[in-house]
Amino acid sequence: MRETNPNFMNGVPELLILRLLQQEEMYGYEIVQAIRDRTDAVIAAGEGVVYPVLHGLEGDGALKSRRRTVNSRSRIYYSITPAGRRRLADLSKTWTNLATAIQTML
Amino acid sequence: MRETNPNFMNGVPELLILRLLQQEEMYGYEIVQAIRDRTDAVIAAGEGVVYPVLHGLEGDGALKSRRRTVNSRSRIYYSITPAGRRRLADLSKTWTNLATAIQTML
């Protein structure tokens, strides 16, 4: 059984990650906390969710990464590509459509 | 790969089914079409989704069913139980919280 997030989470991590990276370059560990912080812990995607999504998106060419050392911390920074922006636009639209449809039924 | 609905569908069928049954008694086949119709085909949950969810909800005591023949059609009508109403209230609240959080980030 799931303990933290209920259902309704399918595809959400991907959407939020793309959204965050559209604003600025970030690294995995930072993204995990950013999602938690900016949603007031309503959404909590752990590292076991975020890292695989990051790898998947990079494999699809939606993200690119570069290793950087900041404050003597070695990190892998991800940034969004044009393909990633298109994907984000698509997902955003889809999500809004779906949310609107559901809201109407509620 | 999924052809019809994208992602974002996790738990949505359950939510919509409970919502429909809160208004009136319905049978499986009818629910499949009601979801499609009332969402302008934005959401389409096939029979392969609806029937298992129906059985699951009944198993959990959220729904109860009775066999009825209407217009010489034998149907299994489902109606919501008090437990089902509680579940619907919970799911609705959860969904709204989640949707609000996501909307804020977009």
Place this chain on the structure above:
DNA sequence: TGCAATGCCTCGAACTTCGATGTATTATAG
């Protein structure tokens, strides 16, 4: 008589999320 629609059902495939676990390095507290 044949075909579409109604109505129920189940199965395996595919995909995600989740929590636990592991490793390594750096900062901090005692």
Place this chain on the structure above:
DNA sequence: CTATAATACATCGAAGTTCGAGGCATTGCA
């Protein structure tokens, strides 16, 4: 100076859903 917490990455199996295809039976209609 030493133990512990925090940072940072990663992967694995379990669990839970949705999805499409397929099957079966009956009724309505052409």
